[in-house]
Amino acid sequence: MNYTAQDAEDWSRFWRSEVGGTPPAIPTDERQLNITQKEQLRGWDSGKLHQRLFASRKPEGMPAETYRNHLTGAYVPEDIPVLRQFGFEAKAQELEAQVREAERIIMENKIAESAQRNAENEKRLAAWQKLTPQQKLAAAGPLPPEVIARNRAQFGLTGKPSWEQ
Numbered sequence: 001m002n003y004t005a006q007d008a009e010d011w012s013r014f015w016r017s018e019v020g021g022t023p024p025a026i027p028t029d030e031r032q033l034n035i036t037q038k039e040q041l042r043g044w045d046s047g048k049l050h051q052r053l054f055a056s057r058k059p060e061g062m063p064a065e066t067y068r069n070h071l072t073g074a075y076v077p078e079d080i081p082v083l084r085q086f087g088f089e090a091k092a093q094e095l096e097a098q099v100r101e102a103e104r105i106i107m108e109n110k111i112a113e114s115a116q117r118n119a120e121n122e123k124r125l126a127a128w129q130k131l132t133p134q135q136k137l138a139a140a141g142p143l144p145p146e147v148i149a150r151n152r153a154q155f156g157l158t159g160k161p162s163w164e165q
Contacts, residue, residue, distance in 0.1 A: 003053075010049045018044055030054045030087070047089030054087035062086055 003011075003026055015023035018040040027033055030053075033041065041050045062070070066082040069075045075083075075091075077099050084092040131139065143151075152159070 007049070007052055010045065011053070014041060014044050014049055026053065042089050042093075047093045051088050051090040054089075 008026060011026045012023045015021070019037060030038060041047075041053075044050075063082060066079045069079050070083070070088070070091075075095050077095065080092045080095050080099075083089075083095070128136070128139075151157070
């Protein structure tokens with residue numbers, strides 16, 4: 001694998017700051033690191049060094065949709081584990097941050113909409129409470145014919161004067 005001077009510098013800085021001691025040769029395969037070192041490398045520098053060292057340069061085995069998304073830069077959240085599997089740790093972390101930000105914005109929008117609905121409801125309730133009973137009856141409008149018919153039947157009202165019944 002062809003590493004750049006920046007890769008060597010970053011590998012040395014990573015090893016000295018996270019693991020300690022003299023850095024070994026740059027690994028050619030992630031399996032050369034133990035699990036702790038892998039996780040430290042994934043978290044260091046937002047996973048950029050990990051991605052430069054281990055990202056698959058060839059898409060063999062990468063699902064077609066994820067590969068298309070990778071080429072176009074139009075990722076979806078479902079691409080995150082696949083990108084990670086193929087060594088694109090920095091991109092996976094970047095996408096996770098974007099998903100968290102989108103979820104935060106959606107939640108803030110829902111909260112704002114709910115607050116607006118609550119304010120409108122409180123305003124209507126306050127206006128309703130200021131009305132007199134007569135105004136409330138007038139505001140309710142006429143009763144539907146079904147309600148009138150049900151009430152007449154319930155109370156035995158025929159609509160005729162009592163002397164004609």
